[in-house]
Amino acid sequence: MIASLGMYDRPETAAANDRLWAATRAALGHGPRRLTRDRDFDGIWRDPELLLAQTCGMPYRMGLYRQVQLVATPDHALPDCPAGHYYSVFLCHADRAQATLEELCQGVFAYNEPMSQSGWAAPLTHLGGLGLAPRSRLQTGAHVLSARAVAEGKASFAALDALSWEMIRRYDGFAADLHMVARSASTPALPYITGPRGNPRALRQALATAIAGLSTADRAVLGLTGLVEIPASAYLAVPTPAAP
Known part of the structure:
Protein backbone atom coordinates (compact mmCIF):
# COMPACT_ATOMS: atom_id res chain seq x y z
CA MET A 1 0.00 0.00 0.00
CA ILE A 2 1.09 3.59 -0.55
CA ALA A 3 0.14 6.92 1.01
CA SER A 4 0.97 10.45 -0.09
CA LEU A 5 0.34 13.93 1.28
CA GLY A 6 2.31 15.71 -1.39
CA MET A 7 0.11 18.59 -2.47
CA TYR A 8 1.35 20.93 0.26
CA ASP A 9 4.56 19.08 1.05
CA ARG A 10 7.68 21.21 1.11
CA PRO A 11 10.80 21.09 3.32
CA GLU A 12 9.19 23.30 5.96
CA THR A 13 6.00 21.21 6.17
CA ALA A 14 7.39 17.70 5.63
CA ALA A 15 7.83 16.86 9.33
CA ALA A 16 4.27 17.96 10.13
CA ASN A 17 2.95 15.87 7.22
CA ASP A 18 4.91 12.89 8.54
CA ARG A 19 3.31 13.33 11.96
CA LEU A 20 -0.14 13.65 10.38
CA TRP A 21 0.36 10.40 8.50
CA ALA A 22 1.79 8.58 11.54
CA ALA A 23 -1.25 9.58 13.58
CA THR A 24 -3.61 8.58 10.75
CA ARG A 25 -1.89 5.21 10.39
CA ALA A 26 -2.09 4.63 14.15
CA ALA A 27 -5.81 5.42 14.21
CA LEU A 28 -6.44 3.27 11.13
CA GLY A 29 -4.41 0.35 12.43
CA HIS A 30 -2.53 -0.37 9.21
CA GLY A 31 -0.78 1.24 6.27
CA PRO A 32 2.74 2.02 5.04
CA ARG A 33 5.16 3.40 7.60
CA ARG A 34 6.34 6.21 5.34
CA LEU A 35 4.73 8.58 2.88
CA THR A 36 5.62 8.12 -0.77
CA ARG A 37 7.55 11.12 -2.05
CA ASP A 38 9.51 9.72 -5.01
CA ARG A 39 6.74 9.21 -7.58
CA ASP A 40 4.73 11.55 -9.79
CA PHE A 41 1.29 12.49 -8.51
CA PRO A 59 -7.81 15.88 -12.40
CA TYR A 60 -10.44 14.41 -10.10
CA ARG A 61 -13.34 15.69 -12.22
CA LEU A 70 -13.62 10.20 -2.21
CA VAL A 71 -12.63 10.20 1.48
CA ALA A 72 -13.10 13.77 2.72
CA THR A 73 -12.10 17.37 2.12
CA PRO A 74 -9.73 19.37 4.34
CA ASP A 75 -10.92 22.60 5.94
CA HIS A 76 -8.26 25.32 5.91
CA ALA A 77 -10.44 27.95 7.60
CA LEU A 78 -9.58 30.49 4.92
CA PRO A 79 -11.07 33.95 5.49
CA ASP A 80 -14.35 34.73 3.70
CA CYS A 81 -14.52 31.18 2.38
CA PRO A 82 -16.98 28.32 3.06
CA ALA A 83 -15.70 25.39 5.10
CA GLY A 84 -13.85 22.87 2.95
CA HIS A 85 -13.37 25.36 0.11
CA TYR A 86 -10.48 27.43 -1.19
CA TYR A 87 -9.78 29.98 -3.91
CA SER A 88 -7.03 31.23 -6.17
CA VAL A 89 -5.15 34.48 -5.69
CA PHE A 90 -3.84 36.57 -8.58
CA LEU A 91 -0.35 37.92 -7.93
CA CYS A 92 1.64 40.62 -9.69
CA HIS A 93 4.95 42.30 -8.88
CA ALA A 94 4.80 44.79 -6.01
CA ASP A 95 6.04 47.47 -8.40
CA ARG A 96 2.76 47.07 -10.33
CA ALA A 97 0.44 47.03 -7.33
CA GLN A 98 -1.96 49.46 -9.03
CA ALA A 99 -2.32 47.35 -12.18
CA THR A 100 -5.70 45.88 -13.09
CA LEU A 101 -6.27 42.36 -14.35
CA GLU A 102 -7.07 43.82 -17.75
CA GLU A 103 -3.67 45.49 -17.85
CA LEU A 104 -1.87 42.40 -16.57
CA CYS A 105 -3.50 40.25 -19.24
CA GLN A 106 -1.49 42.18 -21.83
CA GLY A 107 1.63 40.51 -20.46
CA VAL A 108 2.63 36.95 -19.52
CA PHE A 109 0.48 34.76 -17.29
CA ALA A 110 2.42 32.15 -15.28
CA TYR A 111 0.63 28.94 -14.32
CA ASN A 112 1.84 25.67 -12.86
CA GLU A 113 0.16 23.21 -15.24
CA PRO A 114 -3.01 22.87 -17.34
CA MET A 115 -4.51 20.19 -15.05
CA SER A 116 -4.46 22.48 -12.01
CA GLN A 117 -7.71 23.79 -10.56
CA SER A 118 -6.14 26.72 -8.74
CA GLY A 119 -3.35 27.49 -11.20
CA TRP A 120 -5.31 27.16 -14.45
CA ALA A 121 -9.03 26.38 -14.25
CA ALA A 122 -10.10 28.85 -11.54
CA PRO A 123 -8.11 31.84 -12.85
CA LEU A 124 -9.08 31.27 -16.50
CA THR A 125 -12.74 30.91 -15.50
CA HIS A 126 -12.49 34.12 -13.46
CA LEU A 127 -10.82 36.03 -16.27
CA GLY A 128 -13.29 34.68 -18.83
CA GLY A 129 -16.16 35.97 -16.72
CA LEU A 130 -14.63 39.43 -17.07
CA GLY A 131 -14.18 39.04 -20.80
CA LEU A 132 -10.42 38.73 -20.39
CA ALA A 133 -7.75 36.23 -21.43
CA PRO A 134 -3.95 36.32 -21.04
CA ARG A 135 -2.16 37.38 -24.20
CA SER A 136 0.79 35.13 -23.42
CA ARG A 137 1.34 32.16 -21.07
CA LEU A 138 4.26 30.53 -19.26
CA GLN A 139 3.98 27.03 -17.79
CA THR A 140 6.24 26.72 -14.74
CA GLY A 141 5.53 23.28 -13.24
CA ALA A 142 4.78 24.43 -9.68
CA HIS A 143 2.91 27.16 -7.81
CA VAL A 144 6.08 28.35 -6.10
CA LEU A 145 7.79 28.63 -9.50
CA SER A 146 4.88 30.66 -10.89
CA ALA A 147 5.14 33.07 -7.98
CA ARG A 148 8.92 33.26 -8.39
CA ALA A 149 8.55 33.97 -12.12
CA VAL A 150 6.47 37.05 -11.28
CA ALA A 151 8.89 38.17 -8.56
CA GLU A 152 11.80 37.86 -10.99
CA GLY A 153 10.02 39.69 -13.82
CA LYS A 154 9.67 36.65 -16.08
CA ALA A 155 5.87 36.89 -15.95
CA SER A 156 3.41 39.73 -15.42
CA PHE A 157 1.06 37.82 -13.14
CA ALA A 158 0.22 34.36 -11.83
CA ALA A 159 -2.52 32.52 -10.00
CA LEU A 160 -2.14 29.98 -7.22
CA ASP A 161 -4.24 28.65 -4.39
CA ALA A 162 -4.59 30.63 -1.20
CA LEU A 163 -2.89 28.06 1.04
CA SER A 164 0.14 27.80 -1.26
CA TRP A 165 0.32 31.59 -1.24
CA GLU A 166 0.23 31.63 2.56
CA MET A 167 3.11 29.14 2.68
CA ILE A 168 5.11 31.17 0.16
CA ARG A 169 4.55 34.31 2.22
CA ARG A 170 5.75 32.44 5.29
CA TYR A 171 8.80 30.70 3.87
CA ASP A 172 10.02 32.38 0.65
CA GLY A 173 11.79 35.72 0.77
CA PHE A 174 10.76 36.68 -2.76
CA ALA A 175 7.14 36.97 -1.54
CA ALA A 176 8.02 40.50 -0.42
CA ASP A 177 8.16 41.44 -4.12
CA LEU A 178 4.61 40.24 -4.80
CA HIS A 179 1.18 41.85 -4.49
CA MET A 180 -2.23 40.17 -4.48
CA VAL A 181 -4.43 41.77 -7.14
CA ALA A 182 -7.63 39.73 -6.89
CA ARG A 183 -9.06 36.34 -5.95
CA SER A 184 -11.27 33.85 -7.72
CA ALA A 185 -14.57 32.38 -6.58
CA SER A 186 -14.36 29.58 -4.03
CA THR A 187 -14.44 25.92 -5.07
CA PRO A 188 -14.13 22.68 -3.05
CA ALA A 189 -10.60 22.22 -1.68
CA LEU A 190 -8.19 19.45 -2.65
CA PRO A 191 -9.87 16.16 -1.68
CA TYR A 192 -8.42 13.15 0.08
CA ILE A 193 -8.93 9.98 -1.94
CA THR A 194 -8.35 6.24 -1.65
CA GLY A 195 -8.02 3.51 -4.24
CA PRO A 196 -10.71 1.05 -5.31
CA ARG A 197 -9.98 -1.29 -2.40
CA GLY A 198 -9.81 1.39 0.30
CA ASN A 199 -12.37 2.02 3.02
CA PRO A 200 -13.37 5.71 2.80
CA ARG A 201 -15.31 5.72 6.05
CA ALA A 202 -12.48 4.19 8.10
CA LEU A 203 -9.96 6.55 6.51
CA ARG A 204 -12.18 9.56 7.17
CA GLN A 205 -12.47 8.64 10.83
CA ALA A 206 -8.72 8.01 11.13
CA LEU A 207 -7.88 11.33 9.46
CA ALA A 208 -10.30 13.24 11.69
CA THR A 209 -8.77 11.63 14.77
CA ALA A 210 -5.25 12.43 13.55
CA ILE A 211 -6.04 16.07 12.78
CA ALA A 212 -7.72 16.55 16.15
CA GLY A 213 -4.62 15.14 17.84
CA LEU A 214 -2.10 17.33 16.03
CA SER A 215 -0.31 20.01 18.00
CA THR A 216 -1.45 23.57 17.51
CA ALA A 217 1.88 24.25 15.80
CA ASP A 218 1.46 21.40 13.30
CA ARG A 219 -2.10 22.44 12.45
CA ALA A 220 -0.83 25.98 11.83
CA VAL A 221 2.04 24.75 9.64
CA LEU A 222 -0.32 22.65 7.53
CA GLY A 223 -3.16 25.17 7.55
CA LEU A 224 -5.43 22.32 8.56
CA THR A 225 -8.32 22.63 11.00
CA GLY A 226 -10.55 19.63 10.23
CA LEU A 227 -12.49 17.68 7.62
CA VAL A 228 -15.66 18.36 5.65
CA GLU A 229 -17.72 15.90 3.61
CA ILE A 230 -18.34 17.38 0.17
CA PRO A 231 -20.07 15.16 -2.43
CA ALA A 232 -18.37 14.18 -5.66
CA SER A 233 -21.11 16.03 -7.55
CA ALA A 234 -19.84 19.35 -6.18
CA TYR A 235 -16.37 18.67 -7.63
CA LEU A 236 -17.77 17.52 -10.97
CA ALA A 237 -19.87 20.69 -11.29
CA VAL A 238 -16.87 23.06 -11.21
CA PRO A 239 -16.31 24.77 -14.62
CA THR A 240 -13.42 23.61 -16.80
CA PRO A 241 -11.92 26.11 -19.27
CA ALA A 242 -10.23 25.09 -22.50
CA ALA A 243 -6.71 23.70 -22.25
CA PRO A 244 -3.86 26.06 -23.21
Missing part, protein backbone atom coordinates in the same frame (compact mmCIF):
# COMPACT_ATOMS: atom_id res chain seq x y z
CA ASP A 42 -0.71 10.92 -11.32
CA GLY A 43 1.01 7.58 -10.84
CA ILE A 44 0.25 7.68 -7.12
CA TRP A 45 -3.40 8.61 -7.61
CA ARG A 46 -4.03 5.80 -10.09
CA ASP A 47 -2.08 3.10 -8.28
CA PRO A 48 -4.46 0.25 -7.31
CA GLU A 49 -2.51 -0.04 -4.04
CA LEU A 50 -3.34 3.55 -3.04
CA LEU A 51 -4.46 3.78 0.57
CA LEU A 52 -4.59 7.57 0.96
CA ALA A 53 -3.57 10.61 -1.04
CA GLN A 54 -4.64 14.18 -1.69
CA THR A 55 -5.44 15.18 -5.25
CA CYS A 56 -6.43 18.33 -7.11
CA GLY A 57 -10.04 18.98 -8.00
CA MET A 58 -9.41 19.30 -11.73
CA MET A 62 -11.51 15.07 -15.50
CA GLY A 63 -11.66 11.31 -14.98
CA LEU A 64 -9.82 10.31 -11.82
CA TYR A 65 -13.16 10.10 -9.98
CA ARG A 66 -13.93 6.93 -11.95
CA GLN A 67 -10.85 5.17 -10.49
CA VAL A 68 -10.78 6.32 -6.87
CA GLN A 69 -13.07 6.85 -3.90
Whole structure:
Protein backbone atom coordinates (compact mmCIF):
# COMPACT_ATOMS: atom_id res chain seq x y z
CA MET A 1 0.00 0.00 0.00
CA ILE A 2 1.09 3.59 -0.55
CA ALA A 3 0.14 6.92 1.01
CA SER A 4 0.97 10.45 -0.09
CA LEU A 5 0.34 13.93 1.28
CA GLY A 6 2.31 15.71 -1.39
CA MET A 7 0.11 18.59 -2.47
CA TYR A 8 1.35 20.93 0.26
CA ASP A 9 4.56 19.08 1.05
CA ARG A 10 7.68 21.21 1.11
CA PRO A 11 10.80 21.09 3.32
CA GLU A 12 9.19 23.30 5.96
CA THR A 13 6.00 21.21 6.17
CA ALA A 14 7.39 17.70 5.63
CA ALA A 15 7.83 16.86 9.33
CA ALA A 16 4.27 17.96 10.13
CA ASN A 17 2.95 15.87 7.22
CA ASP A 18 4.91 12.89 8.54
CA ARG A 19 3.31 13.33 11.96
CA LEU A 20 -0.14 13.65 10.38
CA TRP A 21 0.36 10.40 8.50
CA ALA A 22 1.79 8.58 11.54
CA ALA A 23 -1.25 9.58 13.58
CA THR A 24 -3.61 8.58 10.75
CA ARG A 25 -1.89 5.21 10.39
CA ALA A 26 -2.09 4.63 14.15
CA ALA A 27 -5.81 5.42 14.21
CA LEU A 28 -6.44 3.27 11.13
CA GLY A 29 -4.41 0.35 12.43
CA HIS A 30 -2.53 -0.37 9.21
CA GLY A 31 -0.78 1.24 6.27
CA PRO A 32 2.74 2.02 5.04
CA ARG A 33 5.16 3.40 7.60
CA ARG A 34 6.34 6.21 5.34
CA LEU A 35 4.73 8.58 2.88
CA THR A 36 5.62 8.12 -0.77
CA ARG A 37 7.55 11.12 -2.05
CA ASP A 38 9.51 9.72 -5.01
CA ARG A 39 6.74 9.21 -7.58
CA ASP A 40 4.73 11.55 -9.79
CA PHE A 41 1.29 12.49 -8.51
CA ASP A 42 -0.71 10.92 -11.32
CA GLY A 43 1.01 7.58 -10.84
CA ILE A 44 0.25 7.68 -7.12
CA TRP A 45 -3.40 8.61 -7.61
CA ARG A 46 -4.03 5.80 -10.09
CA ASP A 47 -2.08 3.10 -8.28
CA PRO A 48 -4.46 0.25 -7.31
CA GLU A 49 -2.51 -0.04 -4.04
CA LEU A 50 -3.34 3.55 -3.04
CA LEU A 51 -4.46 3.78 0.57
CA LEU A 52 -4.59 7.57 0.96
CA ALA A 53 -3.57 10.61 -1.04
CA GLN A 54 -4.64 14.18 -1.69
CA THR A 55 -5.44 15.18 -5.25
CA CYS A 56 -6.43 18.33 -7.11
CA GLY A 57 -10.04 18.98 -8.00
CA MET A 58 -9.41 19.30 -11.73
CA PRO A 59 -7.81 15.88 -12.40
CA TYR A 60 -10.44 14.41 -10.10
CA ARG A 61 -13.34 15.69 -12.22
CA MET A 62 -11.51 15.07 -15.50
CA GLY A 63 -11.66 11.31 -14.98
CA LEU A 64 -9.82 10.31 -11.82
CA TYR A 65 -13.16 10.10 -9.98
CA ARG A 66 -13.93 6.93 -11.95
CA GLN A 67 -10.85 5.17 -10.49
CA VAL A 68 -10.78 6.32 -6.87
CA GLN A 69 -13.07 6.85 -3.90
CA LEU A 70 -13.62 10.20 -2.21
CA VAL A 71 -12.63 10.20 1.48
CA ALA A 72 -13.10 13.77 2.72
CA THR A 73 -12.10 17.37 2.12
CA PRO A 74 -9.73 19.37 4.34
CA ASP A 75 -10.92 22.60 5.94
CA HIS A 76 -8.26 25.32 5.91
CA ALA A 77 -10.44 27.95 7.60
CA LEU A 78 -9.58 30.49 4.92
CA PRO A 79 -11.07 33.95 5.49
CA ASP A 80 -14.35 34.73 3.70
CA CYS A 81 -14.52 31.18 2.38
CA PRO A 82 -16.98 28.32 3.06
CA ALA A 83 -15.70 25.39 5.10
CA GLY A 84 -13.85 22.87 2.95
CA HIS A 85 -13.37 25.36 0.11
CA TYR A 86 -10.48 27.43 -1.19
CA TYR A 87 -9.78 29.98 -3.91
CA SER A 88 -7.03 31.23 -6.17
CA VAL A 89 -5.15 34.48 -5.69
CA PHE A 90 -3.84 36.57 -8.58
CA LEU A 91 -0.35 37.92 -7.93
CA CYS A 92 1.64 40.62 -9.69
CA HIS A 93 4.95 42.30 -8.88
CA ALA A 94 4.80 44.79 -6.01
CA ASP A 95 6.04 47.47 -8.40
CA ARG A 96 2.76 47.07 -10.33
CA ALA A 97 0.44 47.03 -7.33
CA GLN A 98 -1.96 49.46 -9.03
CA ALA A 99 -2.32 47.35 -12.18
CA THR A 100 -5.70 45.88 -13.09
CA LEU A 101 -6.27 42.36 -14.35
CA GLU A 102 -7.07 43.82 -17.75
CA GLU A 103 -3.67 45.49 -17.85
CA LEU A 104 -1.87 42.40 -16.57
CA CYS A 105 -3.50 40.25 -19.24
CA GLN A 106 -1.49 42.18 -21.83
CA GLY A 107 1.63 40.51 -20.46
CA VAL A 108 2.63 36.95 -19.52
CA PHE A 109 0.48 34.76 -17.29
CA ALA A 110 2.42 32.15 -15.28
CA TYR A 111 0.63 28.94 -14.32
CA ASN A 112 1.84 25.67 -12.86
CA GLU A 113 0.16 23.21 -15.24
CA PRO A 114 -3.01 22.87 -17.34
CA MET A 115 -4.51 20.19 -15.05
CA SER A 116 -4.46 22.48 -12.01
CA GLN A 117 -7.71 23.79 -10.56
CA SER A 118 -6.14 26.72 -8.74
CA GLY A 119 -3.35 27.49 -11.20
CA TRP A 120 -5.31 27.16 -14.45
CA ALA A 121 -9.03 26.38 -14.25
CA ALA A 122 -10.10 28.85 -11.54
CA PRO A 123 -8.11 31.84 -12.85
CA LEU A 124 -9.08 31.27 -16.50
CA THR A 125 -12.74 30.91 -15.50
CA HIS A 126 -12.49 34.12 -13.46
CA LEU A 127 -10.82 36.03 -16.27
CA GLY A 128 -13.29 34.68 -18.83
CA GLY A 129 -16.16 35.97 -16.72
CA LEU A 130 -14.63 39.43 -17.07
CA GLY A 131 -14.18 39.04 -20.80
CA LEU A 132 -10.42 38.73 -20.39
CA ALA A 133 -7.75 36.23 -21.43
CA PRO A 134 -3.95 36.32 -21.04
CA ARG A 135 -2.16 37.38 -24.20
CA SER A 136 0.79 35.13 -23.42
CA ARG A 137 1.34 32.16 -21.07
CA LEU A 138 4.26 30.53 -19.26
CA GLN A 139 3.98 27.03 -17.79
CA THR A 140 6.24 26.72 -14.74
CA GLY A 141 5.53 23.28 -13.24
CA ALA A 142 4.78 24.43 -9.68
CA HIS A 143 2.91 27.16 -7.81
CA VAL A 144 6.08 28.35 -6.10
CA LEU A 145 7.79 28.63 -9.50
CA SER A 146 4.88 30.66 -10.89
CA ALA A 147 5.14 33.07 -7.98
CA ARG A 148 8.92 33.26 -8.39
CA ALA A 149 8.55 33.97 -12.12
CA VAL A 150 6.47 37.05 -11.28
CA ALA A 151 8.89 38.17 -8.56
CA GLU A 152 11.80 37.86 -10.99
CA GLY A 153 10.02 39.69 -13.82
CA LYS A 154 9.67 36.65 -16.08
CA ALA A 155 5.87 36.89 -15.95
CA SER A 156 3.41 39.73 -15.42
CA PHE A 157 1.06 37.82 -13.14
CA ALA A 158 0.22 34.36 -11.83
CA ALA A 159 -2.52 32.52 -10.00
CA LEU A 160 -2.14 29.98 -7.22
CA ASP A 161 -4.24 28.65 -4.39
CA ALA A 162 -4.59 30.63 -1.20
CA LEU A 163 -2.89 28.06 1.04
CA SER A 164 0.14 27.80 -1.26
CA TRP A 165 0.32 31.59 -1.24
CA GLU A 166 0.23 31.63 2.56
CA MET A 167 3.11 29.14 2.68
CA ILE A 168 5.11 31.17 0.16
CA ARG A 169 4.55 34.31 2.22
CA ARG A 170 5.75 32.44 5.29
CA TYR A 171 8.80 30.70 3.87
CA ASP A 172 10.02 32.38 0.65
CA GLY A 173 11.79 35.72 0.77
CA PHE A 174 10.76 36.68 -2.76
CA ALA A 175 7.14 36.97 -1.54
CA ALA A 176 8.02 40.50 -0.42
CA ASP A 177 8.16 41.44 -4.12
CA LEU A 178 4.61 40.24 -4.80
CA HIS A 179 1.18 41.85 -4.49
CA MET A 180 -2.23 40.17 -4.48
CA VAL A 181 -4.43 41.77 -7.14
CA ALA A 182 -7.63 39.73 -6.89
CA ARG A 183 -9.06 36.34 -5.95
CA SER A 184 -11.27 33.85 -7.72
CA ALA A 185 -14.57 32.38 -6.58
CA SER A 186 -14.36 29.58 -4.03
CA THR A 187 -14.44 25.92 -5.07
CA PRO A 188 -14.13 22.68 -3.05
CA ALA A 189 -10.60 22.22 -1.68
CA LEU A 190 -8.19 19.45 -2.65
CA PRO A 191 -9.87 16.16 -1.68
CA TYR A 192 -8.42 13.15 0.08
CA ILE A 193 -8.93 9.98 -1.94
CA THR A 194 -8.35 6.24 -1.65
CA GLY A 195 -8.02 3.51 -4.24
CA PRO A 196 -10.71 1.05 -5.31
CA ARG A 197 -9.98 -1.29 -2.40
CA GLY A 198 -9.81 1.39 0.30
CA ASN A 199 -12.37 2.02 3.02
CA PRO A 200 -13.37 5.71 2.80
CA ARG A 201 -15.31 5.72 6.05
CA ALA A 202 -12.48 4.19 8.10
CA LEU A 203 -9.96 6.55 6.51
CA ARG A 204 -12.18 9.56 7.17
CA GLN A 205 -12.47 8.64 10.83
CA ALA A 206 -8.72 8.01 11.13
CA LEU A 207 -7.88 11.33 9.46
CA ALA A 208 -10.30 13.24 11.69
CA THR A 209 -8.77 11.63 14.77
CA ALA A 210 -5.25 12.43 13.55
CA ILE A 211 -6.04 16.07 12.78
CA ALA A 212 -7.72 16.55 16.15
CA GLY A 213 -4.62 15.14 17.84
CA LEU A 214 -2.10 17.33 16.03
CA SER A 215 -0.31 20.01 18.00
CA THR A 216 -1.45 23.57 17.51
CA ALA A 217 1.88 24.25 15.80
CA ASP A 218 1.46 21.40 13.30
CA ARG A 219 -2.10 22.44 12.45
CA ALA A 220 -0.83 25.98 11.83
CA VAL A 221 2.04 24.75 9.64
CA LEU A 222 -0.32 22.65 7.53
CA GLY A 223 -3.16 25.17 7.55
CA LEU A 224 -5.43 22.32 8.56
CA THR A 225 -8.32 22.63 11.00
CA GLY A 226 -10.55 19.63 10.23
CA LEU A 227 -12.49 17.68 7.62
CA VAL A 228 -15.66 18.36 5.65
CA GLU A 229 -17.72 15.90 3.61
CA ILE A 230 -18.34 17.38 0.17
CA PRO A 231 -20.07 15.16 -2.43
CA ALA A 232 -18.37 14.18 -5.66
CA SER A 233 -21.11 16.03 -7.55
CA ALA A 234 -19.84 19.35 -6.18
CA TYR A 235 -16.37 18.67 -7.63
CA LEU A 236 -17.77 17.52 -10.97
CA ALA A 237 -19.87 20.69 -11.29
CA VAL A 238 -16.87 23.06 -11.21
CA PRO A 239 -16.31 24.77 -14.62
CA THR A 240 -13.42 23.61 -16.80
CA PRO A 241 -11.92 26.11 -19.27
CA ALA A 242 -10.23 25.09 -22.50
CA ALA A 243 -6.71 23.70 -22.25
CA PRO A 244 -3.86 26.06 -23.21
